[in-house]
Amino acid sequence: MATQTPAIETHNAAASKPSRPLWLEVLHGWVTTVDHKKIGLMYIGYALFFLVVAGFEALLMRIQLAVPNNHFVSPQVFNGLFTVHGTTMVFFVGMPILFGFGNYLIPLMIGARDMAFPRLNAFSFWISAFGGILLYYSYIGGSGLYGAGSAPDVGWFAYAPLTSRVFSPGHSTDYWTLAVLLSGVGTIGTALNIVATTISMRCPGMKMSRLPLLVWLYLVTSCMTFVAVGPLTAAQIMLMLDRYAGSHFFDTQAGGSAVLWMHFFWIFGHPEVYILVLPAFAFANEIIPVFSRKAIFGYPAMVAASVGIGFISLGVWAHHMFTVGLGPGANTFFVLATMVISVPTGIKIFNWLATLWGGKIHFTVSMLFAIGFLFQFLVAGLTGIMLSVAPFDWQLGNSYFVVAHFHYVLVGAILFMLFSAFYYWYPKVTGRMLSEHLGKWHFWLFVIGFHLTFDFMHIPGLLGMPRRIYTYEADRGWMIWNMIVSSGAAIQAVATLLFVFNMVWSYFKGAVAGADPWDAWTLEWSTTSPPPAYNFAKTPTVASRRPLWDLKHPEDPDSNYETEQHLPRSSQEESL
């Protein structure tokens, strides 16, 4: 087959030369595809669309909050905005974009021709996609047959009993529930696919100990998904039973428990944070070594730390509930668990620093974003330690300090690393380089906007400003900080538009990339850009973690060292 396929391709190309395919044919090709690369790109395109939508919602909120007692939007509209913004960003931007990259990259990086279950892959994408559409359909159909549409307005963690029919009449909460439920089904499907692919589709020679770190981290993240999404799905079903079948799980007026929902939600919600951030670590593990021109420092420690984070993250959820009144015993336990997770996280940061140490650091736009990620993730980790100190959390919890903290993780770490990944893998996907010139504008504008917004957002929190308020009193001293935060948001919006423009412009006018523009070491760079539908004409065989390094340096291959992986390459005087 492998030898025949290229011949078929050329034959087709010759036959269809006179007439370009109709757009309907192109559309049909995308809708019915089971190719992991096309599905990956659809995930990414879908997520980018919702990134712009939910970013626009954030801008509306920032206009409303720029000055006290503003009347730009009504409280009802504002409450809908933050609910839909949060839900969209977590379920319909974060998850799909990360799964999109995983879908595209994992088979290429392990030398496979597709995912283990291509049809399940397509099913997972489409079910998630319909979830997003359902969420936004609420704006049209939310109030049911007799009213105008309304957005869900219960907050992205939808605490009971605000979601009961007494407090949330109409159907907007149902659209929210179903949207999240469907997205969860898709997530499980894709996670299952990633695990099966990683376990069973590796090319000859690729032992688990030679797996690229990106794939390792996707494996961990997918396993966490199995544990985390179940409780969320169960809770959504219980909520629907409460709303329509007369059950009383969360119905406090009939003896149900509001705290039960919190447990269900956060036993999903906290692992979810790590499910989102581990893929960002995964990108960093590939990109930082390539632009430092050095192998990753401490590969086994990086794997161990990732698995450690995966396990510990399942036991920290109640740090979202320090103010709920669980009692000093439970609070103490969750303080310890939460603090302990900073140890493997710290190991990761130190290993990245050690990878940079002694390298030849190339400041491409991709690397600039990765460095932004390192710096901002450090800060986010440190504010995380502050929040893990339960008494400090009694003050900081549910304030704008928390909002600043998790946006530091989601934007400062994850989105920065995503931008880095876009600049790094765009040439592989399209065959053309993203403009470095536009990219530098994008980077610096985004860095300035980000720090204006999210550095200064910590301060109103310290000054007592709770989250989710549509307006605030003028006498609290919060206005100046909110003005700065809002102005930074506008700069970030401009930078994001520049990025979108760069993506479109470079697709047509960018420099031709070639198979391996970054002189990188993992298998995806051994095939053409863009890769053919079958990925590799001949299934590759690997002998180390960096197969392309071995090819480029036959005199000094990695495989010589990986059996004694902790010894420095040559004599001791060259060590750190």
Place this chain on the structure above:
Amino acid sequence: MFASQGWCGLAAIATSAVGADPTNMFAPAGTPANSIFSLSMLVLGVTSAIFVIVSGILIYVLVRYRWRKSGDKSEQEPHQIYGSNQIELSWTVIPVLIVVMLFLATTRVIYTTEHARKPADALDVTVIGRQFWWEFSYPKLGIVTANELHVPVSDPSHPLPTYLTMSSADTDHSFWVPRLAGKTDVIPNKVNTMWIDPQAPGLYLGQCAQYCGVQHAKMLIRVYADTPQEFAAWVAHQQQPAVEDPRVAEGRDVFMHNACISCHTIRGTVATGRFGPDLTHLASRDTIASGSVPNTPENLHRFIENPANLKPGVLMPPMHLNSHDLDAVTAYLTTLK
């Protein structure tokens, strides 16, 4: 451009020195807030030190090991290093020690705050969170009021804390007055307690810190720390029945013959509703609409005409009174000192 956490903290403290921030958690005025403040300074110190060291190393590495086109004639890759067990061990053990230290300090504050011994003469207040206002009742004193909590000031040499027993009548809320204590959630079907002991007389502001519905933003809290004399006088006054002023009998009639009485209580009258705030001593309060506007006759008039004017999403409906009745009922309510 890169602002560190310590910097954020310092900025907040610096602004507090001006005295412009009534809800600054770094200007504590009670024991729980104080012990959190001390702990937070320790945490800020430790995290700032980590920040300075790690970001310092990052900047050093970026400058020292940047690739220079001119200085790098050789096309050679840098020396490859794969790892080191000793180094991995060192940057595992040091963070573990820091974690142990922070954990012990944290545990101490958790237990001293949550397991504090309650003095026999502590004041008890029951707090009920409601969409979108606070009901405060003093079970031993027979007082019910709303949104404005009066407590005696607590002399550190002779502590007189106020214990709040809290629950919610509808959705989740959270009681947060940053200068006095951390927040405690107010949850239906669950009873939580917390205590406050303001150490200087004055007004302490706060607000609901758990999203509770449309008008979550204007569910404000005002805590008045009174001197013992002031507090005794306030209690004595609140225990009086409602003022009966014959000059506003017409307004009183409007009130008692409309739906007002199904939601509001005015002690000693037929108005015994429990859904809205107790109005027995409405005029003795500084604010209306959960602390969001001053209690002036004009604001009261606007509020009764259509409560959503001042507080969109409020559960009180517009009563559709004609202007004569509206004026009369406003006049009546302003006499309820």
